Amino acid sequence: MVHLEDEPNAGKAWSSGDIDALKHLALQQVPTRTIAERLGRSEYSVRAKASHEHIQLRSAKHHQAPRRPR
Numbered sequence: 001m002v003h004l005e006d007e008p009n010a011g012k013a014w015s016s017g018d019i020d021a022l023k024h025l026a027l028q029q030v031p032t033r034t035i036a037e038r039l040g041r042s043e044y045s046v047r048a049k050a051s052h053e054h055i056q057l058r059s060a061k062h063h064q065a066p067r068r069p070r
Contacts, residue, residue, distance in 0.1 A: 008040040014049055022046065022055060029058045 009018075018039060025035045035057075036043045050057050 007036075007042055010041065010045075019049070019053060022050060022053070026050060026055050026057050032057050 014022075021039060022035065025038065030038075032043050032046055036046045039046065041049075047057065049055075
């Protein structure tokens with residue numbers, strides 16, 4: 001379990017640079033967990049900010065391992 005004190009930006013306002021980085025990483029289809037780690041925020045806060053800013057994040061189905069052909 002991750003605690004708020006584990007994220008350096010927990011509780012801090014999002015800067016325009018943070019939002020730009022979120023947009024850039026989302027366009028590259030970087031997983032939400034990785035975005036959160038890079039921005040020093042929780043996955044929940046990244047998802048909430050992305051939703052508020054109308055930024056589409058990589059869907060959960062992309063996190064599954066590729067299927068092997070039969």
